Amino acid sequence: MSRYHSFLNQRLKQIVRFILSLFFTQLATLANADDKKLLIIAEEFAPYEFVQNGKVVGIDIDLSNRIFRKMGYEPEYKIMPWKRAWYYVQEGMADIILTTSRKTPREPYVWYPEEDMWQGDFVFFYKKGRFNPEQLSLNFAKKHGLKIGIIHGNSYHKQLWEHFPYRDGSREFMGDLSLNVVNPQLVPVETLKQNILKVADGRVDLTIATTTYGQYTAKLLGLSDQIDNSSTALYSKRYPLAFIKKSSHPDIEKIYRAFDSELRALKETGEYDKIIANWLQ
Incomplete structure (x- = not known):
């Protein structure tokens, strides 16, 4: 009987280890997936970012999608009144905010890239x-x-x-x-x-x-x-895309530093002008 119990305990331990292994693997996968998501907020500013047929669209959306997806990230967008958007910034409730002009009172809360999205x-x-x-x-x-x-x-x-x-x-x-x-x-x-x-x-x-x-x-x-x-x-x-310093994303500063060169490259290749022309033609 004791040998049977010993065998049973051994099997239970193996099953528990297997379940825990699956759990932590799934947890790590979910964490990695979350690290690839970026929450981008803005006030409505057509044709740069606005809601059309229930979807957030616009020039800045197309530019952001092109750059961030190339970098391996998937953006999610929310449109809201400006004061609520800035509350999100101060509380670290998002990662990036669009159409934010450079102002000294804002500098404690965001990083501004050198390249502008538009003027x-x-x-x-x-x-x-x-x-x-x-x-x-x-x-x-x-x-x-x-x-x-x-x-x-x-x-x-x-x-x-x-x-x-x-x-x-x-x-x-x-x-x-x-x-x-x-x-x-x-x-x-x-x-x-x-x-x-x-x-x-x-x-x-x-x-x-x-x-x-x-x-x-x-x-x-x-x-x-x-x-x-x-x-x-x-x-x-001039309006850059601003990165939120209190963002909970672990790589937000690294993303901010890489974004500049990607936007500059998009302008140099002519893709930037094509995206804008597509909305303004």
């Missing part, structure tokens, strides 16, 4: 027939007391804050999650779509966006025939 000229958008497009400027808007639709948490440009300081007198961007009350001529909302609709309805006089972003958003809303833009740029900005 854009910002203009005023208004209801057709209301203004002379050649007259519109920040000075004109301030002088005539025009209401300008802006997006919560967007940094815009120092010129905007100099012309329209916060109510406490601050004349520079106060941060993505700032609770400072903005100038009474600025009307914050969550998205550019809301601002374009408000311009079309006459609830605000103007809104600010890059030429491409504003025109594409008006097109998506079916309002291209009702919305026009100023002929002179208010300012220009």
